[in-house]
Amino acid sequence: MPPDYFADDPRSNLERMLAGDLYIADDPEIAKRQRRAMRLAVRYQAAYLEDAVGSRPILAELLGSVGEDVDLRPPLYVDYGSNITIGARTFVNYNLTALDVARITIGEDCQLGPNVQLLTPTHPLEPDPRRDKL
Template structure:
């Protein structure tokens, strides 16, 4: 099931290997989220252990929550404010110089429409890609399979359900482009 999950196929999350990976991730997150601001080196070390990759100068303020962490790649000089939730059943790729407001959610999991499949515990996921120099306003939600182009601004509380091109401002639910950034 773990291999199916990583491949983006339908899988059942109640697999022992998947549960073990999730438990290990939660333990690292608990350690990270209990650190104080004066423990910058420990925080960095925990993020390096938890995440697939993290660039130079990147800061994530606790609390931070994810499914596994290993499917998250964050570029250099990014900042994520309090309360980031990044459900990384599929890959989450974040470029350089990305600003993430408080309580942003990056959600890769999907669930079948068919009630019998849902009841049986089947799920899947689609990756999220966030380009360089993007700003996600507080409370924004990015849904499975979305790609956000470089230099784009997503307004606070927006729900991004479709790809956004580079260099635009998008707001609302669902997020819609309202203007270019320049």
């Protein structure tokens, strides 16, 4: 039986994750937030194909903050979206993967090429915590 890593820690897995501490990723609240982000990313892609400017409210709902005149070409892949900030007048080409377990900030007047990956999650290096799904 694995040790109880969180015996003296009353925080939820989501709270531990946001603090940058070890957590269990298959927590129901975390999974709910991930599914929300996936649904919004798919809605954004479909809306962008019909009307790039009109799709902006969906992007704003998905991400933590979006500056004016941001052009983010889908598809977009995120863990949560809510931990991502994009500054004004930034262009992001196709296929951004931004795994936002921690905060991701893209400044103003930036240009990101296709297939960029911004990856914040990490895993323990020791084998036992990895086996225990931390």
